[in-house]
Amino acid sequence: MTSTPPKRAIDYSLYLVTGRDLLPSGKVYSQAILGGVTVVQVREKDADTGEFLTIARATKTICDKHNIPVIINDRVDIAIAIRADGVHLGQTDMSVEVAKKLLPPTTVIGVSVNNVNQAKKAVEDGVDYVGIGAVWDTKTKKLVQPVVGVRNVGELLDVFAVGECGIKTTNLLRTLHGSVSISGYGLDGVAVVSEIVASREPREVAKELKGIVMEFKSGLSMSNGLLFSTSYLGGPVTKENIVEGVVELMKRVRELNPLVHQITNNVVATQSANVTLAIGGSPIMATAPQEMEDLAKICNSFLVNIGTLTTTTQEAMMMIGQYANLQRKPVVLDPVGIGATQYRKNTVNELLDTWQATVIKGNAGEIAAIAGSSEVASKGVDSVGVGFKDPASAVQRLARREKSIVVMTGPVDYISDGITTISLHNGNELLGKITGSGCITGSCITTYCGVAASVPSSTGGDVPGRMVKGDMLLGAVAGILVLTIAAELAVERGNVRGPGTFLPSLIDELWTLDTEEVRKRAKVVLHST
Numbered sequence: 001m002t003s004t005p006p007k008r009a010i011d012y013s014l015y016l017v018t019g020r021d022l023l024p025s026g027k028v029y030s031q032a033i034l035g036g037v038t039v040v041q042v043r044e045k046d047a048d049t050g051e052f053l054t055i056a057r058a059t060k061t062i063c064d065k066h067n068i069p070v071i072i073n074d075r076v077d078i079a080i081a082i083r084a085d086g087v088h089l090g091q092t093d094m095s096v097e098v099a100k101k102l103l104p105p106t107t108v109i110g111v112s113v114n115n116v117n118q119a120k121k122a123v124e125d126g127v128d129y130v131g132i133g134a135v136w137d138t139k140t141k142k143l144v145q146p147v148v149g150v151r152n153v154g155e156l157l158d159v160f161a162v163g164e165c166g167i168k169t170t171n172l173l174r175t176l177h178g179s180v181s182i183s184g185y186g187l188d189g190v191a192v193v194s195e196i197v198a199s200r201e202p203r204e205v206a207k208e209l210k211g212i213v214m215e216f217k218s219g220l221s222m223s224n225g226l227l228f229s230t231s232y233l234g235g236p237v238t239k240e241n242i243v244e245g246v247v248e249l250m251k252r253v254r255e256l257n258p259l260v261h262q263i264t265n266n267v268v269a270t271q272s273a274n275v276t277l278a279i280g281g282s283p284i285m286a287t288a289p290q291e292m293e294d295l296a297k298i299c300n301s302f303l304v305n306i307g308t309l310t311t312t313t314q315e316a317m318m319m320i321g322q323y324a325n326l327q328r329k330p331v332v333l334d335p336v337g338i339g340a341t342q343y344r345k346n347t348v349n350e351l352l353d354t355w356q357a358t359v360i361k362g363n364a365g366e367i368a369a370i371a372g373s374s375e376v377a378s379k380g381v382d383s384v385g386v387g388f389k390d391p392a393s394a395v396q397r398l399a400r401r402e403k404s405i406v407v408m409t410g411p412v413d414y415i416s417d418g419i420t421t422i423s424l425h426n427g428n429e430l431l432g433k434i435t436g437s438g439c440i441t442g443s444c445i446t447t448y449c450g451v452a453a454s455v456p457s458s459t460g461g462d463v464p465g466r467m468v469k470g471d472m473l474l475g476a477v478a479g480i481l482v483l484t485i486a487a488e489l490a491v492e493r494g495n496v497r498g499p500g501t502f503l504p505s506l507i508d509e510l511w512t513l514d515t516e517e518v519r520k521r522a523k524v525v526l527h528s529t
């Protein structure tokens with residue numbers, strides 16, 4: 001009996017797609033490989049057969065020297081001729097079934113997929129890997145299929161795994177993070193074209209890309225795929241640990257006076273800045289796109305509130321989130337009134353497709369609109385009705401889908417990072433009677449998240465590969481608890497006669513809030529979902 005030799009095991013971490021661009025000297029090639037490229041695909045869409053063969057052979061010679069596998073795009077005959085390690089087939093190329101008949105059984109076969117049905121078909125056909133793409137729009141090739149988008153990759157990963165297109169050093173970590181599937185699968189690697197090929201420093205670029213992929217993969221395996229979970233409260237997640245964590249954050253904000261950038265609406269800008277000051281932060285409300293890059297460098301955290309969206313603020317919002325992701329600093333999204341207009345919906349979708357939100361905060365109507373649920377309706381910026389039947393599950397599901405902390409406000413507030421789900425039962429109904437109480441909640445959350453990164457974990461550090469360091473779940477809890485407990489105190493003081501006198505009293509109580517009061521009053525419930 002003869003047994004078939006095994007296929008070559010391929011490390012897909014950094015998958016370079018190229019062709020003659022890196023030949024003939026081969027120097028750039030070697031540099032890219034030395035920098036960390038783990039597999040090369042030769043893709044030549046315009047070359048005739050003789051030319052393709054020459055390019056493929058030359059590539060194989062260089063890759064063999066470095067023991068790097070070579071995959072041929074589309075041309076099964078060329079793969080056979082040069083004894084390539086694999087073949088990559090597009091949806092309009094030769095079928096997997098026919099390719100398998102022609103190729104030696106040791107040849108790895110990969111397929112490009114763009115949606116779940118194509119991924120399922122590839123698995124049925126018994127391919128060795130799938131390339132999901134294009135994840136971002138790309139100038140490298142004319143796209144014949146729609147862009148998948150980072151937030152939709154996870155759904156495909158639950159079927160199968162690997163890399164993609166349109167990846168750059170600037171969006172790589174966000175791509176990896178945003179693609180984790182609901183059940184915790186991540187990409188095995190990423191396919192890169194122009195970022196390396198068009199670079200003057202291919203070795204350096206490859207090294208940087210490889211470093212990010214490896215850091216992410218190690219974090220994902222350390223956290224059993226739950227990389228987007230951000231709780232490490234210094235021990236088990238208990239009510240006591242949560243409240244002590246909040247107290248620590250209150251002290252930190254007062255000590256560190258974090259700089260908190262806020263693009264917010266013009267209804268609440270002044271009260272948001274005052275609330276930020278009252279809890280110990282330093283607000284800067286800036287909306288010009290031209291200043292976003294500078295602000296991203298100096299601020300601790302960022303709030304994006306779409307309450308009075310304009311084309312200018314929309315542009316600034318697109319920019320600040322990307323810069324925040326690059327700086328690995330927290331960015332909080334408040335999708336005010338998202339259910340009211342198509343413009344708001346489209347903008348929020350575009351923002352979430354472009355950058356990773358650390359926290360998404362909204363009332364029940366806003367959370368339902370983002371989740372695509374019709375269970376809760378909105379009226380303008382307000383939520384209508386009693387809310388979700390199972391609010392804890394609703395926030396947990398959305399947190400998993402968006403890989404972010406989700407906060408849903410209301411008489412009871414629900415918070416989840418996709419793993420831990422908490423409800424908070426403090427507050428006063430006057431909070432529902434002033435405009436912008438949700439918006440100031442966003443300012444508080446952003447301020448505490450800005451210092452959460454600086455609170456060392458007593459469990460011994462952070463999981464590598466996260467978008468931001470620090471316990472962002474705790475930052476979100478702190479924002480809500482501080483505001484709602486201060487509201488209780490403001491009303492109990494006795495000089496509040498209605499919404500008009502409530503707001504200044506609330507700001508006073510935030511200013512003087514004692515950590516002991518928070519320990520005493522915090523009503524925290526942990527949910528097992």
Ligand SMILES: Nc1ncnc2c1ncn2[C@@H]1O[C@H](COP(=O)(O)OP(=O)(O)OP(=O)(O)O)[C@@H](O)[C@H]1O
Pocket residue numbers: 362363364381382383409410411412413426427428429430431432434435436437438439440441480483484
């Ligand atoms: N009836 C209530 N009882 C106690 N706390 C409340 C009540 N209503 C709202 N809150 C608190 O007020 C804060 C804001 O929540 P709310 O859901 O009212 O925001 P919102 O609808 O987005 O507000 P806005 O659109 O005016 O900014 C939360 O911290 C929440 O706990």
Ligand SMILES: Cc1ncsc1CCO
Pocket residue numbers: 265267268307308336337381435436437438439
């Ligand atoms: C009333 C209102 N309109 C746009 S933003 C805002 C503040 C409360 O969300």
